[in-house]
Amino acid sequence: xxxxxxxxxxxxxxxxxxxxxxxxxxxxxxxxxxxxxxxxxxxxxxxxxxxxxxxxxxxxxxxxxxxxxxxxxxxxxxxxxxxxxxxxxxxxxxxxxxxxxxxxxxxxxxxxxxxxxxxxxxxxxxxxxxxxxxxxxxxxxxxxxxxxxxxxxxxxxxxxxxxxxxxxxxxxxxxxxxxxxxxxxxxxxxxxxxxxxxxxxxxxxxxxxxxxxxxxxxxxxxxxxxxxxxxxxxxxxxxxxxxxxxxxxxxxxxxxxxxxxxxxxxxxxxxxxxxxxxxxxxxxxxxxxxxxxxxxxxxxx
Amino acid sequence: xxxxxxxxxxxxxxxxxxxxxxxxxxxxxxxxxxxxxxxxxxxxxxxxxxxxxxxxxxxxxxxxxxxxxxxxxxxxxxxxxxxxxxxxxxxxxxxxxxxxxxxxxxxxxxxxxxxxxxxxxxxxxxxxxxxxxxxxxxxxxxxxxxxxxxxxxxxxxxxxxxxxxxxxxxxxxxxxxxxxxxxxxxxxxxxxxxxxxxxxxxxxxxxxxxxxxxxxxxxxxxxxxxxxxxxxxxxxxxxxxxxxxxxxxxxxxxxxxxxxxxxxxxxxxxxxxxxxxxxxxxxxxxxxxxxxxxxxxxxxxxxxxxxxxxxxxxxxxxxxxxxx
Numbered sequence: 001x002x003x004x005x006x007x008x009x010x011x012x013x014x015x016x017x018x019x020x021x022x023x024x025x026x027x028x029x030x031x032x033x034x035x036x037x038x039x040x041x042x043x044x045x046x047x048x049x050x051x052x053x054x055x056x057x058x059x060x061x062x063x064x065x066x067x068x069x070x071x072x073x074x075x076x077x078x079x080x081x082x083x084x085x086x087x088x089x090x091x092x093x094x095x096x097x098x099x100x101x102x103x104x105x106x107x108x109x110x111x112x113x114x115x116x117x118x119x120x121x122x123x124x125x126x127x128x129x130x131x132x133x134x135x136x137x138x139x140x141x142x143x144x145x146x147x148x149x150x151x152x153x154x155x156x157x158x159x160x161x162x163x164x165x166x167x168x169x170x171x172x173x174x175x176x177x178x179x180x181x182x183x184x185x186x187x188x189x190x191x192x193x194x195x196x197x198x199x200x201x202x203x204x205x206x207x208x209x210x211x212x213x214x215x216x217x218x219x220x221x222x223x224x225x226x227x228x229x230x231x232x233x234x235x236x237x238x239x240x241x242x243x244x245x246x247x248x249x250x251x252x253x254x255x256x257x258x259x260x261x262x263x264x265x266x267x268x269x270x271x272x273x274x275x276x277x278x279x280x281x282x283x284x285x286x287x288x289x290x291x292x293x294x295x296x297x298x299x300x301x
Numbered sequence: 302x303x304x305x306x307x308x309x310x311x312x313x314x315x316x317x318x319x320x321x322x323x324x325x326x327x328x329x330x331x332x333x334x335x336x337x338x339x340x341x342x343x344x345x346x347x348x349x350x351x352x353x354x355x356x357x358x359x360x361x362x363x364x365x366x367x368x369x370x371x372x373x374x375x376x377x378x379x380x381x382x383x384x385x386x387x388x389x390x391x392x393x394x395x396x397x398x399x400x401x402x403x404x405x406x407x408x409x410x411x412x413x414x415x416x417x418x419x420x421x422x423x424x425x426x427x428x429x430x431x432x433x434x435x436x437x438x439x440x441x442x443x444x445x446x447x448x449x450x451x452x453x454x455x456x457x458x459x460x461x462x463x464x465x466x467x468x469x470x471x472x473x474x475x476x477x478x479x480x481x482x483x484x485x486x487x488x489x490x491x492x493x494x495x496x497x498x499x500x501x502x503x504x505x506x507x508x509x510x511x512x513x514x515x516x517x518x519x520x521x522x523x524x525x526x527x528x529x530x531x532x533x534x535x536x537x538x539x540x541x542x543x544x545x546x547x548x549x550x551x552x553x554x555x556x557x558x559x560x561x562x563x564x565x566x567x568x569x570x571x572x573x574x575x576x577x578x579x580x581x582x583x584x585x586x587x588x589x590x591x592x593x594x595x596x597x598x599x600x601x602x603x604x605x606x607x608x609x610x611x612x613x614x615x616x617x618x619x620x621x622x623x624x625x
Contacts, residue, residue, distance in 0.1 A: 131319050136560030139597070146582040146590055150331035232441045240445045241567055241579060260449065264457060275446055285440040290437065 013295060023287035030281050034090035036084075044083070057287045062268050073269045076260065081269060084255060085277050091251040092278075095166050096231040102170035103231075107177025108220060114178070115185025119144065121180070129175045129254035141234055145243050161245055169234050177224050184216035218296040225289035229282050236278055252278045311607050313602045318369070324591030325368045328378075331587055338381070342444040360412060372595065382586045390577060390594055396476050397467060398573035401492055401565070402558040406551065408497035409504050414547065416501075417508025421516065436502040445563045448495040448568035455491060463488050465570040492569040496561055500554045504547075511543040544615055552608035556601055 014020055033040060060073045060081075073081050085205055114122040132140065148164040149157065188194055189212075197207045232252075239253030240244045249259065259271030328334065334357065335348050352358060356367065371378070377387040420429040456464035468488030471481040479485030516522060516539055524538050563575035570576070574593060581589035 131316060134592075135598070136556050138560045138563065142563070142578070142582055143590070143594070146585065147327065147331050149582070150585045150587060217461060229441065233441075237443055237445060237564055240443075241564065243579070256446070256449075263449065263453060271449070275449070279438075279442055280444065282443075283438055286437060286441045 014291070017291060019287055020291040023284035023291075026280055026284040030089055030277075030284075031093065033086050034093050037086035037090045040082075040086060044087075058272075059267075073267075073273075075267075075270045081273055084250060085252070085274055088155045088250050088252045088255050088274065088279065089277065090233055091162075091245065091249065092232055092253070092281075095162060095169065095235050095251065096228055099166045099169035099173065099231045099235075100228050102166070103173040103227065104172070104177050104220070104224065107174035108181045108213075110174070111178035111181025112212065114186050115182040115189060116204060116208050116212070125178065126182070129178055132172075134173050137172040137230065137234060138237060141168040141238060142241075142243060144168035144171055145238065158199055161249075165235060165238060165245065168238070169231050172234070173227050173231060174285065176227055178218065180219050180223050181216060184219055185212055188215055222289060222293045225285060225292055229285040229289065232278075232282055232285070252281075305613070306610065309606060313606055316602055317595075317598060320595055321369050321372060322365065322509065324595050325365050327591045327594075328368070328587050328625045329364070331585075334587075377592045378588045379583075379585055380589050381579070382584045382589075387588050387592045390589065391574065391596060392475065392578050393477075394572065394574045395596075396478060397571060398559070398562055398566070398575060400478065400480060401489065401496060401571060401573060402555070402562055404489060404493040405496035405500065405558055405562075406554065408493055409500035409554070410547075410551070410616075412497075413501045413504030414508050417505040418512055418535070418540060420505070421509045421512035424513070432505075436505060439498055439502045444495060444499055444564045445568050447498050448492070448565060451491045451495055452568070462491050464491065467572060492565050492571050495568070496558060496565045499561060500557060503554065503557075508543060508547060511546045512539060515539045515542050545612060548608055548611050548615065552605050559597055 038044070075081065075084065110125050110223075114125040135143075145168045147169070148160075151162075152160060183272060184210075194207060194211060197211050202211075235251060236253030236256070239251050240257045242257060245251045245254050255274035256271065256278065259274060262268070262270045334355075335352050339348055339351065356364060359367075375388055377391070379385065380387050380390060383390070416432060420432055420530065423429050452464045455462045456460075463484075466488055467479045468482060468484035468486070470476075470477045470479045470485060479489055521534065521539060524534055529538070562571075562573060563579060566573045566575035567579055574596070577589065578587070578593045581593065
């Protein structure tokens with residue numbers, strides 16, 4: 001009942017927050033566009049045969065010399081910008097979401113166990129988290145990427161780029177989850193329902209995942225949205241630095257890196273349209289994250 | 302107090318050992334050092350001899366002890382890529398990164414603290430709303446995009462400032478500084494702002510939250526009731542009490558500044574440690590990667606140690622706790 005009321009209240013607050021509504025709409029639009037990219041997009045930007053150099057460097061439709069077929073113009077390869085962006089957003093979202101899922105599973109699992117068992121296990125997990133916190137996320141991700149380059153044989157490196165990138169981002173984001181899960185689990189451990197469950201002789205895994213986990217989901221959800229934004233930014237940054245994805249399977253960051261080459265020439269759309277798109281996506285996710293935080297933290301209301 | 306300092310120092314040593322161990326494992330297990338050091342034409346026997354000479358067949362623990370000992374003496378080994386001593390490559394690049402980071406930090410504090418105080422004191426004002434909305438957008442724009450925007454605006458369109466390199470530098474001992482020439486400052490400005498913007502939003506938000514918390518406290522209400530002038534109340538009573546968290550921010554932000562300097566240096570081709578690190582990742586130059594890691598961790602641990610000591614200096618309550 002209380003959970004239902006809370007949901008209801010959240011919905012009520014949502015309807016009365018114009019910025020949250022706009023943010024949700026933008027995010028939904030981008031996510032839908034990314035999901036249905038292969039139906040919406042004019043060409044497949046990964047298939048070199050599907051576009052021609054003759055259509056290269058066409059401006060968006062509202063400028064002179066544009067081809068109405070390409071609404072937002074084309075890049076130097078003749079690649080349709082809309083198609084490139086939609087496929088890029090899809091790749092960015094896939095990497096961001098899978099990294100987030102891995103980070104959440106590792107972080108929440110370790111945090112729950114640390115809060116539940118306490119003692120030496122807790123100390124070890126938290127010391128690892130401390131060391132990890134001393135290294136900023138982007139450094140960790142770069143490092144893991146560098147190690148992967150050293151360990152993996154050159155032949156399979158290109159095929160594993162997405163997996164390496166995902167893992168690098170996931171391993172640099174798990175700490176937030178672990179710390180939040182641990183802190184909230186500590187609070188729950190003193191509650192009667194948890195004590196009762198332990199007294200009844202239920203298995204630790206059952207107490208942790210069936211009893212405690214549902215009661216700490218709120219704060220974890222907030223971390224999830226904030227970290228989704230971080231994951232997407234991290235991927236874009238790595239790809240921009242040329243460490244992430246190669247130019248033949250561009251994510252949003254790769255597109256911006258390619259666009260940088262046109263900074264000094266007149267072809268502004270190649271750089272600024274993917275950039276705007278990335279900013280819109282991250283800003284809307286961050287606004288939603290702020291909104292969720294306000295909901296789950298009544299003190300701020 | 303002494304107990305506290307000693308305890309913090311022991312902790313710092315353990316963090317450094319952990320990082321050194323990480324760097325050592327990188328060097329030892331990512332790729333074979335011998336194949337990296339020798340060419341294709343080196344015979345297997347020669348390779349084995351080198352392996353024995355370098356002590357790579359010794360037990361793991363004694364190798365790690367020797368590695369740490371070498372590091373303490375400033376011997377960081379040789380780069381796989383350039384064959385130069387890593388220590389030289391790093392010390393050459395330290396000034397550029399530190400100058401960039403410190404100037405960025407100063408920018409973020411000079412703008413962030415006043416903005417945080419203002420938005421806390423006038424929470425419903427139109428300016429506050431504007432500033433808060435701007436910072437939310439600011440947090441969401443990746444550092445490299447901010448850099449590109451600044452380059453585009455001030456470098457390309459207006460042509461006011463250079464967009465890459467360090468400009469003119471002055472050599473002071475081993476320290477190559479760009480803080481003493483006009484062209485050096487002009488080159489520093491855009492990267493420093495780029496690096497400072499993200500930190501600025503964090504500073505502002507934290508100062509604001511802290512200030513609002515303090516303004517709600519009993520002693521502020523009491524001072525208000527006593528008729529202390531508002532200006533004195535805000536800046537003497539309230540702001541001073543937000544200083545402890547602000548110092549914490551500086552400590553925490555240092556890590557962020559170093560990390561994002563990798564990105565900023567890449568955008569502006571700033572010849573600092575970040576750019577070196579990026580190159581070393583691209584070429585899998587493990588020794589340079591490892592040493593970069595150790596150096597960064599050392600700065601980080603050092604700054605946090607100083608921050609902890611500053612707490613004690615600023616907040617008399619922490620000194621009293623020991624006496625009790």
